[in-house]
Amino acid sequence: MRSFASDNNSGVHPLVLTALCEANSGHAIGYGDDPWTKEATQAFRREFGPDAEVFFVFLGTAANVLALNALTRPHECVICAQSAHINVDECGAPERFLGSKLLSFPAINGKLDVKDVESALHLLGNEHHAQPKTVSITQCTELGTLYQPREIRALADLAHANGMRLHMDGARIGNAAASLGQSLAQATRDLGVDVLSFGGTKNGMMYGEAVVFFRSELAAQFRYIRKQGMQLASKMRYVSAQFTAMLTNGLWRESAAQANSMAQLLARTVSSIPGVTVTRPVETNAVFARIPARAVHALQKRFFFYVWDPTPENTPEVRWMCSFDTTEDDVNAFAQALRDALK
């Protein structure tokens, strides 16, 4: 049975698993000095440009925290949305590893606004305040919504004009680019992003994320940061082989598009069910909805998922995520279970 709790509940795409098995051939030097890692790096450079610097890590929290560490000293701060994963879902990992403050703003539909960043500029130069240095946005957002390209460009321009840099948490960048019809470079580097956390796990990999630098000088110390940050894989070929598979023949896009498409279907289907209100724009692979509280418990017995906002008590907001392997049958079965739960 498929789950709609999170896109990390899915397994590994068959082509990725095949690549893992094929990489299990003989011995290879550890820590990235192997042919698989060279090949994966080249694949990334085909997408992002020949001067992109690429580093693999184990998981998304680390991709974000280490990328931010490359951009930010402890007395500097990171500007983000209150709903940002780095702000609410990483148990304080950024504060712990960076030693820095996160300066967060209430953000409609999870999107940071240029006005937010502008309001922090007065802190610059005042030693009593943590110094704004890095703007971090999530594309697509934790709420499944999308920044439009011009919105990202505006944030990048404002950041750069004030000596700051733009980091993108791209745990689901594939879903964003697929939805917007962009190439990966168009979705990131071309809009002024300086460093990208490129997600693999949620789009069908077993484990592994990449930190991609578009300005190589920012990457100068990153190999040390990664090692000290406990993210240097000894048998790195197994991360690399997965990424090569993802970047071959557009597997990343095909997988993301399927998840997005199923979210559209899910949203359309549940919207027609009385008592169900879709609460946010469905722009990628997430559907947020309010349903009667009694239906939550009944439905969770058959399909586990998370309550996003428990208030008001009688109509909480829930989150349903689609994955690369979600099918129309899965959606229909879920919708039927929801109808049953609402009876």
Next chain:
Amino acid sequence: MRSFASDNNSGVHPLVLTALCEANSGHAIGYGDDPWTKEATQAFRREFGPDAEVFFVFLGTAANVLALNALTRPHECVICAQSAHINVDECGAPERFLGSKLLSFPAINGKLDVKDVESALHLLGNEHHAQPKTVSITQCTELGTLYQPREIRALADLAHANGMRLHMDGARIGNAAASLGQSLAQATRDLGVDVLSFGGTKNGMMYGEAVVFFRSELAAQFRYIRKQGMQLASKMRYVSAQFTAMLTNGLWRESAAQANSMAQLLARTVSSIPGVTVTRPVETNAVFARIPARAVHALQKRFFFYVWDPTPENTPEVRWMCSFDTTEDDVNAFAQALRDALK
């Protein structure tokens, strides 16, 4: 071609790979609330006792650093050998994450002595000095040597008598237990070890290590430490499935014993080659030797390996490691290449 550079140059044991493929079945709740993780936890408890607390992480550096973090506050210090992996090979990760000093001692053949720990006891209670709190030993050591059971017991007793705890870096605990003919519990818990970093990667896994607590009260905060330490795997079933395979039918012991056995063969074989001097006791899967400098370069062209001690220049000390998949043919081919390089 097999490498003798490190046991992490080997690939994944076929049975582990099979377990990974079999785990790729349907959806599963993330972060460890899945059947595979339950099964692996039970397997660990069969080895270590029903009250052992087990947590999976991605890599050995993290297993060590997070285990130490569970035992040590920033103003406390960790006592270790100068040659300890935590002291020299983790790019300062312990100092960064713990905020603590490592108090290291020159240690013959990599083994910390009770006299070392005793010499630090006078620091206790003096606010000017970091307070000794955790003793960390590596079994087998980074030099391939073994602590005898009574040596570990003596360190544990001394530590406990002074309000301290004993951590074991068991990146190669399988090699140690196999060599000493111990069960995993006999090699660790039964000797007074409080927390164990249990290595998987070097013994044939793709990735994944475990932190095992033998006193459950020490584990109380560890799930938060792991998350904040950027080591909570979302698709944890794939780590868990590997560990279950390792703990089934003694795969861990069979793999470690093969590596140990090949190291014995390698040591015997190269000892008979003029110009080669084995420099340390060969007690597990490592062989250290001094060979003429000119032979190093010639041999490295065919088999990559590391120079351990570059002095004196003309006869540096090198390290050769055997793996679960090293064969007699590999050893013989390597020995022949060494003979050729010495001509």
Next chain:
Amino acid sequence: MRSFASDNNSGVHPLVLTALCEANSGHAIGYGDDPWTKEATQAFRREFGPDAEVFFVFLGTAANVLALNALTRPHECVICAQSAHINVDECGAPERFLGSKLLSFPAINGKLDVKDVESALHLLGNEHHAQPKTVSITQCTELGTLYQPREIRALADLAHANGMRLHMDGARIGNAAASLGQSLAQATRDLGVDVLSFGGTKNGMMYGEAVVFFRSELAAQFRYIRKQGMQLASKMRYVSAQFTAMLTNGLWRESAAQANSMAQLLARTVSSIPGVTVTRPVETNAVFARIPARAVHALQKRFFFYVWDPTPENTPEVRWMCSFDTTEDDVNAFAQALRDALK
């Protein structure tokens, strides 16, 4: 000329300076093992109870950060008001030293509400989120307002009922206690406060603050935290002598009451000036007001002070602070200068 910019613009009270000079007698063992520190500790225990644990540090930021460190592990978080000094005016020192997240709430007139803390309770037990552990309030607040005793008691009870502790930033606790007619113990310990940052500098000392623990078990490691936190004074007698002076014959209360009284006079006086609007309750020694922007610059030429809120541009909010040595003549001169600036 007296300044109204901050109560730290004032000098040292003559009785404190006398105490400093008298302490300059012969040699004394460093780091607190001296008669002056014993005497000051006894003075604190007369105020707060014989089991209070008292530690002196150099400055208020350190008192707060180290006190919070005694209560909070890195994966735990500190709940505070957005306007809290620890949140906005310490350049990220808490995040740096603690490695912890601050979870801040918009707080009317700078006062944290029980509802704020209640809204964070759902985070408890979820490893993805920093765990609420310490509630930190400032009395009097950074906005010069006061928590009523029952409000502090309610926060303490809620915290304690949920395994949390209550820290009070008492940089101006003297002003609060004087205004509320409380003893120091009534203002803190008797309301459930667990640890207090007791301010000296802003109330007429040269330097020096105290961290006072009302539950001695929380102080067990504090001497090491203070040393590692770079706050252990070698010539501690000079901090101690100042505190003894402050706690003798109610000097702390007399000084604070004078500052409070002058703030009342200032508020009354400027309220009658057309174009001036006092914006917040004047409950201690701070007066916040909105005045026309053009008057700000004119007045700042004669009396330096800070603009608190620059929006809206034409009527910014400014802050005026009174000190232990502010006189009626000072207030009248300032008010006259304000009238001149408004012409």
Next chain:
Amino acid sequence: MRSFASDNNSGVHPLVLTALCEANSGHAIGYGDDPWTKEATQAFRREFGPDAEVFFVFLGTAANVLALNALTRPHECVICAQSAHINVDECGAPERFLGSKLLSFPAINGKLDVKDVESALHLLGNEHHAQPKTVSITQCTELGTLYQPREIRALADLAHANGMRLHMDGARIGNAAASLGQSLAQATRDLGVDVLSFGGTKNGMMYGEAVVFFRSELAAQFRYIRKQGMQLASKMRYVSAQFTAMLTNGLWRESAAQANSMAQLLARTVSSIPGVTVTRPVETNAVFARIPARAVHALQKRFFFYVWDPTPENTPEVRWMCSFDTTEDDVNAFAQALRDALK
């Protein structure tokens, strides 16, 4: 009674106390924007050059840690002597605040050698090891010995040739310069020192140390580091006024020379007492000696001092320090007490 336990057991020089009292005049803007701080900064620049950047902090541990923080990122390491104050007497403050490893070497008479630094150069560029970045020496050393100017120059040249910087812990730099007949610039900047911790407290100040940068680009972020490091004094004028006094009419040199001179007298006097062996070169204001254990306890009853090395038990090594206010009578009284204790 004067103590020989530490130069921080002494009080405040009368001229410094006078300066403190004179600074207690009216109000002044906080945090260093005051005339006293301007004056003290100018005094430093007269000593060290017009482009020296000077920052005041409260204590020596902070001067060292924050100076090192300006030079060193977490994955980089600090090379120092094992006996360095930063390594043994700061309760792990450097590791905590920097997040960096200290790489320490056994150092004869407390002096780091170029060979020590050379032996660490092979770590450069290897991501598994903390990267050598900062060399830290103490002048005079914790053992009262002196680096000769050419020795410091050699360390500076080696450091700079390898992309590293040289920090000097000058807690007793006055004693060193006085002994060597150098100006302060000759003792530091002219020898290639990049950043200096300039000690005040041990040479007759009440509190306060300075961090002096000789390459202004290294100071660019220091005001934020100081604030986040909990060392920004609000009433800074009182630190500044003390430093101005110290740098006026060579008070620093006169005070240091007196302490040095009394140490010479003490060494000469006790050397002639049977059973007393002076163990280290007496080059500044410290005398180290071995005396029979029974004499230690008898003497400590009359003059408190520290046992430096408790082994061997029957003739431990003790440390006696002279201060700016130590007199010939003090030395003679102490020597007599020692003779009595030895009877």
